[in-house]
Amino acid sequence: MAIIKEFKEFAMRGNVVDLAVGVIIGAAFGKIVASLVADVIMPPIGYITGGVDFADKKIVLKEADPAHKILENAIHYGNFINAIIQFLIVAFCIFIVVKGINSLKKEEAPAPAADPVPTKEEVLLTEIRDLLAKKA
Known part of the structure; x- marks a missing residue:
């Protein structure tokens, strides 16, 4: 029972829940970017x-031979080019989002508070300290 309680505490921490939401949104965003690249950018x-x-x-590398049931062996570098383009688009989008979030976080630094007026x-006490320092 203790392990279940520990797991529940771990799973319900803000960081874990935030990470799970981020992964799910990231997966959905990946599908959107893949469609953007394949259907909008590449044509x-x-x-x-x-x-x-x-x-x-x-x-x-090797042609297919249907008579001997041998499949074609090839290096599909075009898919690699598409993957690079997708990565660049995702990286740029993340950059824009992070930059936007950071600009929202930037607030003017509060002006340094003026030193409060000393009490009587x-x-x-300052005068006493200074007098004692002179005698010593």
Whole structure:
């Protein structure tokens, strides 16, 4: 029973819950970015490059042989290019979000408080201290 209680305390800590929410939102955001790259960004790039679709780009190491049931062996570098573009978009979006959050956090630093006016007792004690320092 103690281990269940410890686990409950661990799972209900703010950091763990925040992390779980972040992971879930990150996974959903990853799908959005993948769609953005595949459906919005890559078609114009393909158009500019003369109809090149990076996803289909590959270096064939061994041709497929259907008669012998051998599958094609290839390096799909086009998928790698798409993954790099997705990473750059995600990194840029995260940069923009963090920059926005940091700008919200930045508040003007409060002006340093002026030294309070010393009380009569403090003034008297200061004078006594100075007199004692002169005698010694």
